[in-house]
Amino acid sequence: MSIVLFPCFPHDSLYLLHYSAKVWLSIFHRGTLMTQPIHPDLAVQLTDALCRIRSFDEGEFESHVAFYIQTYLKTYCPWLTTTLEHVADNRPNVIAYTGSLADCKLLIVGHIDTVAPSPDHLWTVPEFSIKDGKYYARGSGDAKGGIAGVLDGMRLTGETQNVAYLFYVDEEFAFAGMKHFVTKHPDVQPDLILSACGGSAEMTAGCRGCIEFCFALAGTAGHAARPQLFDSVVPAIRFVTEQLETWCDRHSDPYRTSINVAALHVGLLKDTIPAAPNTDADISPEQLIPEMRHAANNVPNVAWALVDIRPGDPTINPTSIEDMIEHLIGVYNAEHDKDITLEQFYTRFAVAGYHSPAGSYDVISRHFERVHEGRESDANVRGYIDVAMIHGNQPTSGCVCLAPLKANEHSPDEWVDIASLLAYRDGVVRLLSDYQPT
Numbered sequence: 001m002s003i004v005l006f007p008c009f010p011h012d013s014l015y016l017l018h019y020s021a022k023v024w025l026s027i028f029h030r031g032t033l034m035t036q037p038i039h040p041d042l043a044v045q046l047t048d049a050l051c052r053i054r055s056f057d058e059g060e061f062e063s064h065v066a067f068y069i070q071t072y073l074k075t076y077c078p079w080l081t082t083t084l085e086h087v088a089d090n091r092p093n094v095i096a097y098t099g100s101l102a103d104c105k106l107l108i109v110g111h112i113d114t115v116a117p118s119p120d121h122l123w124t125v126p127e128f129s130i131k132d133g134k135y136y137a138r139g140s141g142d143a144k145g146g147i148a149g150v151l152d153g154m155r156l157t158g159e160t161q162n163v164a165y166l167f168y169v170d171e172e173f174a175f176a177g178m179k180h181f182v183t184k185h186p187d188v189q190p191d192l193i194l195s196a197c198g199g200s201a202e203m204t205a206g207c208r209g210c211i212e213f214c215f216a217l218a219g220t221a222g223h224a225a226r227p228q229l230f231d232s233v234v235p236a237i238r239f240v241t242e243q244l245e246t247w248c249d250r251h252s253d254p255y256r257t258s259i260n261v262a263a264l265h266v267g268l269l270k271d272t273i274p275a276a277p278n279t280d281a282d283i284s285p286e287q288l289i290p291e292m293r294h295a296a297n298n299v300p301n302v303a304w305a306l307v308d309i310r311p312g313d314p315t316i317n318p319t320s321i322e323d324m325i326e327h328l329i330g331v332y333n334a335e336h337d338k339d340i341t342l343e344q345f346y347t348r349f350a351v352a353g354y355h356s357p358a359g360s361y362d363v364i365s366r367h368f369e370r371v372h373e374g375r376e377s378d379a380n381v382r383g384y385i386d387v388a389m390i391h392g393n394q395p396t397s398g399c400v401c402l403a404p405l406k407a408n409e410h411s412p413d414e415w416v417d418i419a420s421l422l423a424y425r426d427g428v429v430r431l432l433s434d435y436q437p438t
Contacts, residue, residue: 061113112143203402
């Protein structure tokens with residue numbers, strides 16, 4: 001049996017106990033705590049409680065931590081309408097709001113999943129402990145510390161108006177929780193968005209998108225003694241990938257567009273090029289690699305490439321990429337009197353980035369200045385952030401990803417700085433106070 005507790009609040013103590021697949025809530029009076037609080041401040045106690053509830057793929061996924069948050073909100077923030085929305089088996093989003101969800105002007109979000117824990121022997125500091133002002137646990141930095149700061153800030157502020165909260169699943173893997181939310185609630189278009197999953201004590205006000213695709217070129221095979229008579233795909237694939245890099249460099253506004261050629265397979269086609277799926281099913285790129293043989297005395301007739309592009313320019317999308325590849329093949333054929341063809345183009349994944357307009361997030365910057373101290377991350381070197389999906393419904397909104405000071409996310413010795421966490425909680429209180437009823 002595992003025991004997870006609510007922090008000891010001034011009027012009572014709540015324990016959330018779960019055994020096997022069942023969960024019970026028990027209420028105890030002060031003085032009957034079964035474990036000693038790890039820290040006197042409630043935000044740290046909440047962080048500890050959230051981290052002790054594992055929320056990675058073990059069949060139960062995020063179900064227990066979602067139930068914990070829902071129970072917390074119903075107990076300490078009763079003015080909110082709080083619901084669990086089914087995303088997949090044992091994967092519920094927690095949504096809370098006042099009035100109508102569609103009327104929210106401020107949306108605060110955080111993902112409740114973590115990656116699987118590292119082996120215990122790789123940790124140099126015991127998990128669920130405090131050392132040198134830092135709390136150590138899987139998920140403490142990404143993103144349960146920030147979520148705990150939000151939850152404690154909500155309790156301290158009291159009733160607010162036009163504020164909604166989303167604690168969602170599956171950020172670490174396929175963004176199922178965020179995709180579900182924006183699909184089910186397209187009318188949620190807040191003026192301001194704060195994500196508790198962000199850079200370490202720095203604001204992130206935009207991000208590049210992410211597009212993963214593969215394509216296959218076909219030429220003609222022949223004997224290596226007369227290569228000029230055949231259409232080798234080797235120089236063609238080299239030309240196309242090099243020119244794609246140049247094209248990406250020219251499209252770098254508002255952020256730099258980068259390209260990574262992740263894999264190349266070239267050879268003699270044994271049978272046929274695998275057909276790309278004609279549905280939205282996500283398949284492994286390996287399933288689309290043509291079966292080839294490799295012989296030194298033959299001109300290769302098939303090339304397959306796996307590429308990912310991080311577009312900083314919204315005009316770069318799967319359609320424009322495929323059009324550019326077709327154009328480059330035409331240029332190559334014309335310059336070299338060849339007949340290379342594009343036999344397949346398959347987009348496995350494509351999400352757009354976002355860019356918060358100047359001045360749109362000043363209120364977040366002001367209230368959290370003690371956390372970020374003026375630091376703002378460079379979107380040109382950062383990865384994709386899934387709050388871009390919400391921002392896509394309201395492109396003029398101010399969207400900021402900001403977490404307390406942290407380190408070692410997804411790794412052993414993950415920690416969140418306690419002083420920064422408390423400053424973050426206080427920033428939440430100041431931000432929410434702008435939305436107090438008058």
